[in-house]
Amino acid sequence: MKKRKILYKKIARERIDRLFELALEEALSHNFKRADRYVEIARDIGMKYLVRIPRKYNLFFCKKCYRFLLPGKTAKVRINRGKLVITCNYCSFIRRIPLKAKAENI
Numbered sequence: 824m825k826k827r828k829i830l831y832k833k834i835a836r837e838r839i840d841r842l843f844e845l846a847l848e849e850a851l852s853h854n855f856k857r858a859d860r861y862v863e864i865a866r867d868i869g870m871k872y873l874v875r876i877p878r879k880y881n882l883f884f885c886k887k888c889y890r891f892l893l894p895g896k897t898a899k900v901r902i903n904r905g906k907l908v909i910t911c912n913y914c915s916f917i918r919r920i921p922l923k924a925k926a927e928n929i
């Protein structure tokens with residue numbers, strides 16, 4: 824039973840990874856609604872199998888409305904006072920990330 828659970832988590836992680844790749848592809852093709860949908864599915868899988876969204880994708884979606892963020896298109900990215908400021912163009916939620924922080928803190 825435990826082995827099976829580990830296997831499920833592994834598959835869940837792979838699927839989340841793939842979904843974010845697809846979301847990025849769609850966003851780059853300006854299919855933002857489809858990109859949002861992929862983020863939604865990835866989150867659903869993450870919650871169901873208690874798998875975290877990988878850190879490398881952490882900046883690619885809004886922490887409030889969970890839509891896919893593509894800098895210059897669905898999000899505004901600026902640097903202000905040593906912080907990376909990411910503004911969601913949908914809900915205007917602002918994230919500030921200190922640039923001095925280590926990558927693993929993002």
Ligand SMILES: [Zn+2]
Pocket residue numbers: 885886887888889890911912913914915916
């Ligand atoms: Zn948002």
